[in-house]
Amino acid sequence: MNEPLKATPTLDALPRRYADFATLGEALDYAAGGTRGLNFHDARGTLSRPYPFAELRDDALAAARRLIAAGVKPEDRVALVAETGAEFAALFFGAVYAGAWPVPLPLPTSFGGRDSYIEQLRVQLASCEPVMLIYPPELAPMAAEAARLVGTTGVDWSEFATRDAPAAELPQADGQAIAYLQYSSGSTRFPHGVAITHHALLNNLAAHAHGMAIDGEDRCISWLPWYHDMGLVGCFLSPIANQVSVDYLKTEDFARRPLAWLDLISRHPGTSLSYSPTFGYDICARRMSSQTKAADRFDLSRWRVAGNGADMIRPDVMQAFVDAFADAGFNASAFLPSYGLAEATLAVSLMPPGEGIRVELVEETQLSGGGDLGGNDGPRPQRFRAIVNCGKPVRDMEIEVREEDGTPLPSGAIGKVWCRGPSVMVGYFRDQAATDACLVDGWLDTGDMGYMSDGYIYIVGRAKDMIIVNGRNHWPQDIEWAVEQLPGFKAGDIAAFAITTPSGEETPAVLVQCRSLDDGERTRLRDEIRERVRAVTGMNCVIELIPPRTLPRTSSGKLSRAKARNLYLNGDIKPYDIAA
Structure with missing residues (x-):
């Protein structure tokens, strides 16, 4: 009789290091010395594959040798369809070990269908010009067609895994070299590949660990997609560099059964770190029947960091989540609002743990730049919007709010949000004009509007919207x-x-x-x-x-x-x- 699968442990004797490595490969080398790892679950939240970091490293080294045997050289791009699973994880790190730049690309969405997905892949492939695109077998018809359209090699990763992995000398890694290219979630028509160095990445991953006060009791649970910066950097690379075991649901499985996410959080001992955009909390709160007590199914009392980011944070949605799950032990102080973007690797600001959601009511005229809001019928009553506090700049990061002409604004004044720090991107891949438009003297124009107050950043919206x-x-x-x-x-x-x-x-x-x-x-x-x-x-x-x-x-x-x-x-x- 087969023994049931066991997830990788939360606790480990390996001394924790907070991403203080020269390269991403070195971070995995160290994590592989312990017993923690990644754990993949099926649609019902049942463990389907535990994947210790040591096994990931072995598979990644084999993948690196296969890539080198296929002619991949340092700085070549290797495009990977980012399905949550062991195959992508090994290929991503295989490309890193081979000195190439992995480029995570999205899975199909429900909107647009087959042709839309092929076109999205085509434009991103044309932008990064990879030597190959590797994809899961079930996407072969679409992915292979996209590869054909740009004249690159398309490879099913099941077939790739059967290839010989002859001995090869791996290139010497350099912390200032590019680690990967990240395409932003909206990059379809005019894609911008964000170039992130090993040094920038590890600086940001260390900032996560210090900002969230990660310790030995913590375990990460995630359904976020690996082709988006919050899923890739925050819930895949950060746990490896900071040696944290992770439990994953595929994004499509979360979409079908969102409460399976909360089941996973309830099931594991130790304290939980788990992130979601606002809509994830909204879906879960709506799925709870008013006739069902959350306490009968969930135990959320050990959810220490309920991170929130990637879109505008809605205080009313967060309150609805608290109302739905307070009786299951969820504490509103676990909410950890944050702000970030791919161009800064990920995190720009984090709320200090335990402070929860804090809002300020801002009058509409201030949000929109002042002026008389009287319409055709004369002056209207004052209107206020609740703006969520997105925390303090992460370690080594500076934030400034500026006028359109670049003049710094005082505390409380709304303007363009700029940031500077070691984790800001090198630039957009092969797009100097776009790089020059947002990077000035080391400062990054985020494209967002906000204001600072008492050292905290408040985001009010996208300037272009x-x-x-x-x-x-x-x-x-x-x-x-x-x-x-x-x-x-x-x-x-x-x-x-x-x-x-x-x-x-x-x-x-x-x-x-x-x-x-x-x-x-x-x-x-x-x-x-x-x-x-x-x-x-x-x-x-x-x-x-x-x-x-x-x-x-x-x-x-x-x-x-x-x-x-x-x-x-x-x-x-x-x-x-x-x-x-």
């Missing part, structure tokens, strides 16, 4: 959140952006996913939405009701307003025909 009409600034989040307060709508149902009307005027357009099949009800909803948006903005906006599951998402699950706007203007998003 701001809607400017008649000289007034409006944040799309404010419009979207206003519509979400109406019955029957939820986060992710609404996208707001600016368009030009046939008369040449700029105006906000609001796309709203509508589930009603009744024409009369759709007309009522459209009129109700129009009045709600008018009350918030003082303007008459274009309101379009669209079918459910129509709004596009980035590969990390975030709403893509820019893509929604393009699809709408191109006629690819077709609104319901509603009588005026």
Whole structure:
């Protein structure tokens, strides 16, 4: 009779080192001396493969020898479809050991279908020009076609693993060399490969460990995709460099059964570190039946760090999660808001553990750059938005908030967020113009707007998302959140952006996913939405009701307003025909 599989342990006698290594390969070499590792679970949360770091290292060295035998040289790019599993992990580190640059690429999303996925792979492959693309066998028809279109070699990783791994001398690693290329989640039409050195990566991974006060009792649980920086860096590379065992659900399995994530957290001894964008907490809170007690299924009392990042943090969603799971032992002080981006490797700021979600109410006129918000009907009442505190700069990172002309702003003033530190990217791969546009004298223009207060950073939105009409600034989040307060709508149902009307005027357009099949009800909803948006903005906006599951998402699950706007203007998003 086969013995049940055992996960790699939480505790280990190996002395912990906080990512103080010269290279990523050296970090895995050290972690392999202990007993911790990665653990992969099936859709129901059952352990399917424990993968100790020592086994990962052996497989990675074999993969490196296979890559070298295939002609891969230092600084060559090796593109890898980033499915969560042992195969990708070994190939990623195999490329690192071979001196090549692994390039994680996304899995298909539910939006767009086969042709859309092939095109996404094609543009990213054309950007990084890899010597080969290695992919899981089930994606062979699409991935092989994308490889063919750019003239690179496509390889099924099951076939690759059967190849001989002849002895080969591995290149001498250099901490200042590029470790990998990371494509941001929204990089489809104009992809930017973020080039991160070993030194930058390990500096950021050490900052994670110190910022979260990682200790021997901690264990990481994750469903985040490995083609996004929070999943790749925060929940794959960081646990290796800081010697933490991890339990994984595939992202697609989380999407089908989100509460399996909380089952995993409940099941393991020790304290849990687990991250999610806001929508992950939202899905779990909504899945809990009001007739079911969370305490009957979950024990979340050992969840020490409930990280939140990757999109705008919604305090109302976080409160709903607390309300749903407090009786299962979840403590609201476990929430750890953060801010980061791939161009800074990952983390720019972290909330100190235990401080939880803290918000400031900011008046709408301050958020939008001031000015009289009186509309056609005169001045409107003051409106406030709750802005979440995203913590303090991580170790070695500086943050400045600046005017458009680069002048630093005082505490409390809203402007462009810039950061500087050892973990900022070298630049975008083979795109000097894009690099020069955001990197100035070592400082990175993040593209986000925010303000500093008492040493903490508050993020208010993306600069490029701001809607400017008649000289007034409006944040799309404010419009979207206003519509979400109406019955029957939820986060992710609404996208707001600016368009030009046939008369040449700029105006906000609001796309709203509508589930009603009744024409009369759709007309009522459209009129109700129009009045709600008018009350918030003082303007008459274009309101379009669209079918459910129509709004596009980035590969990390975030709403893509820019893509929604393009699809709408191109006629690819077709609104319901509603009588005026």
